Amino acid sequence: MEPHFLLKHKYFLICLIPDIMILFGYYENYIKNENGIILCNEVDNGGAYTDLSKYLVDTSNCKIPDIDPLNSDVWPYYQKQDYVHCRTLNLLTYIERRDDEIFLKLNYSLLDAYSPYPISCCYSNVTRGDDDDDDVDNTISFSECTPFIRAAKVSSDMIKVTCKTDYDEVYSNVHSIIKENEETLYKRPSGGDYSVLLVGMDTMSQLNLIRTMPKTYRLLENTGWINLRGYNKIDDNTFPNLMAILSGMNLSQIHTICNPGKNYLDDCDIIWKRFRQRDYVTAYAEDESHLNTFSFLMKGFNNTPTDFCFRSYFLAAETLNVVTHYLASYCTGPETSGESILDLIKDFVDVFSDKLKFGLFWMNTFSHNNINTASGMDDVFEKFLSYLMKSKVSENTVLVFFSDHGFRFGKIRYTYSGWLEERLPFIHLWVPKSFRAKYPESYNNLMFNAFKLTTPYDLYMTLQDILQRSDSTYQVQSSLACPKCRSLFQRISENRSCDDAAISQHLCTCMGHVYIDPNSQIVKKATYFALDKLRSTINSFVDGPRMCANYDLKHIISSGITETFYNKKDESVNYLLIVFETFPKAVFEATVSISYQNYIPLFTLQGIISRVDRYGNTSACVNNPILRKYCHCDGFYTKVKKTVDILFNN
Structure with missing residues (x-):
């Protein structure tokens, strides 16, 4: 069965296609309703059975589908896994x-x-x-x-x-060993103010959390955590999505202002610096050192960025006997890397239980490389979160349990469910009961916003909000990337759109899409347009033309289309979502808008082009993190193709 983006209602097919396209013959086979109105291309090759009447977010400018975590198109990729032990004996x-x-x-x-x-x-x-x-x-x-x-x-x-x-x-x-030192000895006591603890799990969507960690999800839902159902990522991978939370900047602004490829990130305005300057005890930890958010293809930090930075700890742990699980350093010596993070969190909140603190703890090893491996950690996280809820930390700390994005690679990404959940990472917030009593309106706003479109930029504003509540002299700064974004303790507008939230149309989940035949002429033209943009992107880098092969289209894997809407110029516009494979082998996903001028379709690329297959070392010949996503280091292929072109075209 060829995967595609067909959405089937429980009882009937829904598909909205602009009449202008039909006039130009782009749709050869279609279904008409009883009034003769064209609904959809006639196809019957599988597809995702989805109740289109259910939404995570249902507002005037955003409708995000609420689909089954075990939807028919994702079911073949799900397989529960058991916990993998790193030792047979207790620690010596x-x-x-x-x-x-x-x-x-x-x-x-x-x-x-x-x-x-x-x-x-x-x-x-x-x-x-x-x-x-x-x-x-x-x-x-x-x-x-x-x-x-x-x-x-x-x-x-x-x-x-x-x-x-x-x-x-x-x-x-x-x-x-986490202990008081000269710097932390005189940090501020918590008093009536609130600490912040960010606990992150890489590559975990809302749907996959429910699917693979049902006990953990049930605990979150039953103990008063707030689930932000419309939390939409703002870029492809971890670094920009985390930096949006920590700096309020997008990737372009980060590279312009901070230049992490050439400079250390010490001078970059990361929010933990503001907490540290105001006498919070700060901490940062991340497992899988070679994938480190701030060091992968970047220089990282010259000085330790927080009071407690555990990068050296994980570098040391990875000198022990490492057992890999789906190419991740699952065991570092006798302990799992993920559980080492959880133990650090326990020590951190215990040692500094009476002081204001800010911590970011990030886990890669059991969730990054396989969509099912987190299922083995369900009991571990249920126990860990239960510990937090029973400890003093739950009384004076705003807890954020979250991810950066859903699963980004592999065949699941060619499905409708894969498209949706890749863009919707999970995020749950715990707000202490004393905060709720002290700021009832703020807490009510948070609950209201749980059903609105939200982004990492909103979380950036929320962190500043918490900081200002503990230090009235602190001046909140608007997000540079999203000036309209605001604290989650302030009510979000009912008519918020992806444009308002600084989410590109390519990553926006508010409009959805329905199946369109990949062989239709409009899809083919849009795909060649996207491929040309991909080539231009590669060639815009110094090493691009020299190191990377020139892609040719192999075939279109799947395609979807939004319903028609009208832009500010009152022009009819549709968005095409296309997944296509190239030669040399690579799989990309692009969103292309279609408008019309004198009945001629005009194409515009919306946002970035995503890479959705595992490219491993095929791009290792280049160091730029953006070019790496697109490049295929195949000079031999390029030379052979040029030779063939010369032979056959002369």
Whole structure:
């Protein structure tokens, strides 16, 4: 069955096609209703069964479909997975706190279980690279290994433990130690103000959270978290969607102002700096160091950006025995990388329970590379969130549990469900009961906004709102990318559109689309137009023409069309969503608008062109993160094609 974007109602097909196209013969086969009005191309090759009367958002300028998480088109890609253990024994070492002192302790009762031979252990201090190092954000060093028997008092923030017999290494682990230091000692007590904790899971849509983590979702729904049902991403991948939250800028503005490819991000206006300047204890952690949001194909940070930055911890953890799961560093030593993040969160909120704090904790390893692997972590997250709800953190902290986007690659992306959920990441907010009582109107606005179109830029404004409530001298700054965006504690307009929210039409979920025959002439013309724009984009980079193959169209995988609307010039416009495959092999998704001038269709590319297949190392010959998404490093193919063209055209 060829995947496509056909939407079928429970009882009938719905399809709106502009009459002008029919006049030009673009639709050969179609269905008419009893009044002779053309409804849709006649097709019957599968499709997504969807009740079009249900919406996540239902406002005058935005209607986002509410579809079944196990919709028929996505069902073939779903398979529940079990939790994967990283060890068979309990940890041999652990950290113990006694007043202001920290001890590394050995679980002596487990020695015989680890080996029948005598075991000796030692620990090394782990330190971040020197500021003078040109690659400081990717550099760590280890001190000499100091032997210990049962326990050792430690002062370092990170230690690596190694235990051996005379024959082999039986255990190694890295411990990160969160404790008061000279900088945090005089940070502000929480008092009646509120902390912020952002807990992020990469590549997790609303629908996939429900599908793969039902226990976690049920806990969120039953314990008073607010689900922002219309939360729409603003760009393709993690970096721009996270930076929209942290800086209020879009990707173009970030590259212009911060230039992360050439400069460290220290001088970039990231909001955790504002919290840190106002005496919040700040933290940032992210697993899978080579995919790090701020270091992948970028320079990262010269100085640690927050009071506690755990990049060095994960660099050290990845020197242990790493077990990959779907090409991700799932196990780093005896612990899963994701659970290491959760343990850091627990330590952070516990140690600084009485102080104002801001933390961003981001997980890649169990959700980034496979749409089903998060299902194995459902019990883990249900237990973790239950812990947060029972702890003091829930009394004085605004919690944000969220993602950046849905699954971006693979055949699921050729389906209607895949199109929708890729653009709709999950996000749930917990607001303490004391906040609700103190600011009832703000909380009511948040609940109202749960059914409106929202974006990462709104979350940026919300973080500033919280900061201003704790420090009245703070001046809220409008989002540079979305001046109309506002705090989620302020009511969003009922007539908000994607344009108002700074979401490009290509990523906008407000209009939906219905099936149109990929073989129709209008789709073919629009696809060649998009392909030409893709070639131009590649050629606009210095390395593009030299390093990347020139794509040819192989075939159109699927296509959808919106209903007709009228722009400000009172011109009729439709949007075509097209997924097409090229040679060399790559799969792209583009949105092309169609308007008419003297009955001639005019095409305009809307927003970015998305890459929806896994391209792996095929673009490794270039370093620019944007060009990497589009390039196919195939100089041989380009040379052969030129030779063939010369032979056959002369």
